[in-house]
Amino acid sequence: MTSDPHGGRRFRVFARKRSAPSRARRRLGAAVRMIAALAMAGGVYAGFTPNAAAEDDRTLSSSAAEGKALFDNSCITCHGRDAQGVTDRGPSLIGVGSAAVEFQVGTGRMPMTRQEAQAEKKPPQFDEAQTKQIGQYIQEIGGGPQLPSGELSDNLATKPEALARGGELFRVNCSSCHGFGGGGGALSSGKYAPGLHTATEEQIYAAMLTGPQNMPVFGDNELSPDEKREVITYVTQQLQQDKDPGGIFNLGRYGPVTEGLAIFVIGITILVFVALWIAGKS
Numbered sequence: 303m304t305s306d307p308h309g310g311r312r313f314r315v316f317a318r319k320r321s322a323p324s325r326a327r328r329r330l331g332a333a334v335r336m337i338a339a340l341a342m343a344g345g346v347y348a349g350f351t352p353n354a355a356a357e358d359d360r361t362l363s364s365s366a367a368e369g370k371a372l373f374d375n376s377c378i379t380c381h382g383r384d385a386q387g388v389t390d391r392g393p394s395l396i397g398v399g400s401a402a403v404e405f406q407v408g409t410g411r412m413p414m415t416r417q418e419a420q421a422e423k424k425p426p427q428f429d430e431a432q433t434k435q436i437g438q439y440i441q442e443i444g445g446g447p448q449l450p451s452g453e454l455s456d457n458l459a460t461k462p463e464a465l466a467r468g469g470e471l472f473r474v475n476c477s478s479c480h481g482f483g484g485g486g487g488a489l490s491s492g493k494y495a496p497g498l499h500t501a502t503e504e505q506i507y508a509a510m511l512t513g514p515q516n517m518p519v520f521g522d523n524e525l526s527p528d529e530k531r532e533v534i535t536y537v538t539q540q541l542q543q544d545k546d547p548g549g550i551f552n553l554g555r556y557g558p559v560t561e562g563l564a565i566f567v568i569g570i571t572i573l574v575f576v577a578l579w580i581a582g583k584s
């Protein structure tokens with residue numbers, strides 16, 4: 303940062319008060335005063351910055367301060383100082399809430415390794431405690447949606463109807479993108495809705511709360527916390543328990559037909575290359 307609003311203002315006030323004997327001298331004087339003002343602005347800025355930073359740290363809880371250290375190490379290059387965002391590299395995280403961090407960092411999508419249409423799910427780089435600390439930091443500086451405390455799914459022994467209700471809500475709200483079996487599906491421009499077979503309860507809740515990428519946000523007006531728990535119950539206790547419908551390889555869980563098709567396409571491709579190779583030899 304090079305400009306300081308206070309320094310600038312001060313300079314203007316000064317410049318008006320001074321009387322000026324001749325044009326050239328006035329110009330020279332203005333230049334000298336400008337330099338002096340800039341130097342002063344620099345001094346004022348240097349004088350204030352450490353204090354401002356210290357104040358900033360003092361208002362953070364200790365867990366958020368730990369999170370800030372992790373953030374400054376791994377996220378600042380794309381999301382900027384104080385998570386304000388960096389044009390072309392990463393959005394501001396002000397207001398996304400700890401839920402977004404728990405989703406993005408917990409599924410390994412963040413820290414992103416390279417620019418791509420959609421951040422890949424990968425083994426998380428931070429453990430649960432660290433993820434919560436980064437979430438706490440983002441929460442304390444910007445607010446936003448948070449995961450509720452307590453159980454995120456229903457106990458079928460005490461609430462058996464949760465499964466059917468969750469299934470209904472899933473088919474209405476989620477299956478258009480994630481498929482009826484939760485196997486996932488392609489969306490436009492290289493994006494896709496991932497399969498839901500490895501998502502944890504926290505991740506499903508956080509995905510609904512924050513609507514990553516092309517997924518809509520399911521706020522508490524769209525799906526109440528009770529309904530969200532029913533959806534999670536259905537996903538984790540029904541979809542994730544289902545046996546694969548067939549085939550040896552798990553190609554999106556569409557069953558043996560998909561696998562037959564895949565083998566056909568791969569086989570034909572190989573045959574074409576073999577034919578080309580033979581033709582090239584002769």
Ligand code: HEC
Pocket residue numbers: 373376377378379380381391392393395398402403406407412413414415416417420421436512514515
């Ligand atoms: C290489 C650049 C890069 C790095 C490093 C990176 N991010 Fe991101 N991040 C992005 C981009 C680009 C997006 C938006 C695209 C997306 O959501 O996939 C994003 C999105 C996010 C979101 C979702 C914001 C929302 O609106 O819901 C969160 C939360 C987030 N990042 C947290 C982090 C955290 C925490 C770290 C460090 C552990 C991190 N990111 C590191 C580039 C980066």
Ligand code: HEC
Pocket residue numbers: 409411420421423472475476477478479480489493494495496497498499500501505506507509510514515516517518520533
């Ligand atoms: C309009 C399409 C769309 C709808 C509708 C939708 N999602 Fe998503 N969902 C996505 C996309 C796209 C992603 C990937 C986001 C990313 O990679 O950042 C996603 C990601 C997820 C993930 C993360 C999976 C993982 O393993 O990381 C979960 C969980 C999820 N969605 C659950 C749901 C639930 C539950 C519903 C219904 C209440 C739903 N989604 C409705 C498009 C959708």
